[in-house]
Amino acid sequence: MFKMLPPTFLAVPVAWLAILLLIGLNSISPNLRAIGLSPANSWVVLVIQSVMALFFLTPAWKLLWKLVPPLNRWFYPDLSGEWNVELESNFSRIEAILGAAVDPKITLDMRLCPPADLPPLQTSQLRAKITQGWVGMDMEVWNPSGGGPIKQSETIVVEPFRGRQGKHGLAYIFEQHNETDTPSDANCFKGAAWIVRDREDPNVLHGRMWNDRMWRRGMNTAANVRLTRVTPWRSFWERANNIGGSSEAE
Known part of the structure; x- marks a missing residue:
């Protein structure tokens, strides 16, 4: 199914996810330092990689297709x-x-x-x-x-x-x-x-x-x-x- 994806299908969601994670990390950084944790941008990379692996390398996407049935028509149906x-x-x-x-x-x-x-x-x-x-x-x-x-x-x-x-x-x-x-x-x-x-x-x-x-x-x-x-x-x-x-x- 990945062959049918437009070039921006992954780039745009990943970019927005990275921006939101960086904003969230910066907002909670003082609280993390107060308990002895040193936040780093590498955390954002780790979270993005985990989300991508969960969605694309496991059947987790099938659950999303069940929760949002129009995806079967808008994108491609789950024929499994x-x-x-x-x-x-x-x-x-x-x-x-x-x-x-x-x-x-x-x-x-x-x-x-x-x-x-x-x-x-x-x-x-x-x-x-x-x-x-x-x-x-x-x-x-x-x-x-x-x-x-x-x-x-x-x-x-x-x-x-x-x-x-x-x-x-x-x-x-x-x-x-x-x-x-x-x-x-x-x-x-x-x-x-x-x-x-x-x-x-x-x-x-x-x-x-x-x-x-x-x-x-x-x-x-x-x-x-x-x-x-x-x-x-x-x-x-x-x-x-x-x-x-x-x-x-x-």
Whole structure:
């Protein structure tokens, strides 16, 4: 997040903090000398360093964001936590093209066929965890149910960006791992995504992703992406349902 800070973001607050501390130190200097303490300007430097370290090197800024919610819109939201991820991939339509290529009875032209004749997009339910700080950001995605070929993805680069009227988001490059034994498919490939914060619901991110999966053979896919934040109550409810479901299966 620090990359989005203007040059004066730190200089101005630090300057005012230093001025106020010097004024306060000078005003209480007689009282400090009366009890045997010798005030020095180095105290001001120590206090400023302590405040900066507390705010930027610890999660203390998250508390400020909770106390002043407009900071999520004015500056950038705190996206840390777990998210439910829904993908709508065009892989089903790629499979339809491959099927039509080997079956002379099927005629399929993606450029001209009516939308009603297109196979529905393939949906997948995943889970993500975003870890956000002032000096870095990371995102992990995995498949909690184990259904489908997607296993997990690890982010290589995550870059937050600011949009107009609080419509902020992030762009990231990832490496995805699939569990597949199909010779015509890839187990590992790289991709990118661009997602923005929903204007109406701050707990929703949406956008699009694409990858280089078997791109030389025209099998690279794209998908709509929707992330919904997992609140503590929702997380508790999901864990309770999972516990109940596992006991029924046994």
